[in-house]
Amino acid sequence: MRSAVPADASSLAELLLELTGTDTDPAALAERLDRMAGNDSIRVAVASDGERLVGTAMGILCPDLVGGLRPYLLIENVVVSAHCRGGGVGRKLMADLESFANAHQCTYMILVSGAHRSEAHAFYESVGFRREAGFKKKLRPLA
Numbered sequence: 001m002r003s004a005v006p007a008d009a010s011s012l013a014e015l016l017l018e019l020t021g022t023d024t025d026p027a028a029l030a031e032r033l034d035r036m037a038g039n040d041s042i043r044v045a046v047a048s049d050g051e052r053l054v055g056t057a058m059g060i061l062c063p064d065l066v067g068g069l070r071p072y073l074l075i076e077n078v079v080v081s082a083h084c085r086g087g088g089v090g091r092k093l094m095a096d097l098e099s100f101a102n103a104h105q106c107t108y109m110i111l112v113s114g115a116h117r118s119e120a121h122a123f124y125e126s127v128g129f130r131r132e133a134g135f136k137k138k139l140r141p142l143a
Helices: 006-020 026-036 089-103 118-126
Strands: 042-048 053-062 072-080 109-111
Touching: 006 026, 006 053, 006 072, 026 042, 042 089, 053 089, 072 089, 089 109
Parallel strands: 072 109
Antiparallel strands: 042 053, 053 072
């Protein structure tokens, strides 16, 4: 596991396409990764097979007003390439983010997964997450 760098943008865009079904502009993604590189509150973990990226997960430290004012970690953009699922890549990504959370004394980690993603839900439960009710509101896309 390592942190994503701008040079990963093309490979990362391919992974994100598997997750979302929509294209991400690699140049814009490289610029975003460059801006995020100096932010110690964000970890974009990536896994590689030596040639290309095969998994990614992003953790964002969020300040909190409870829990002793310690942060929590919001997890987003978790994806393992279809040909690598079941091989431990997802577990390593989640362990990496948990280490990041522990290093920052987070009280918990949280993520949202689409209601239809039953295989993903089983995976999250297998790495220690438990189901709780959650809500998500989509905002209008930018023009």
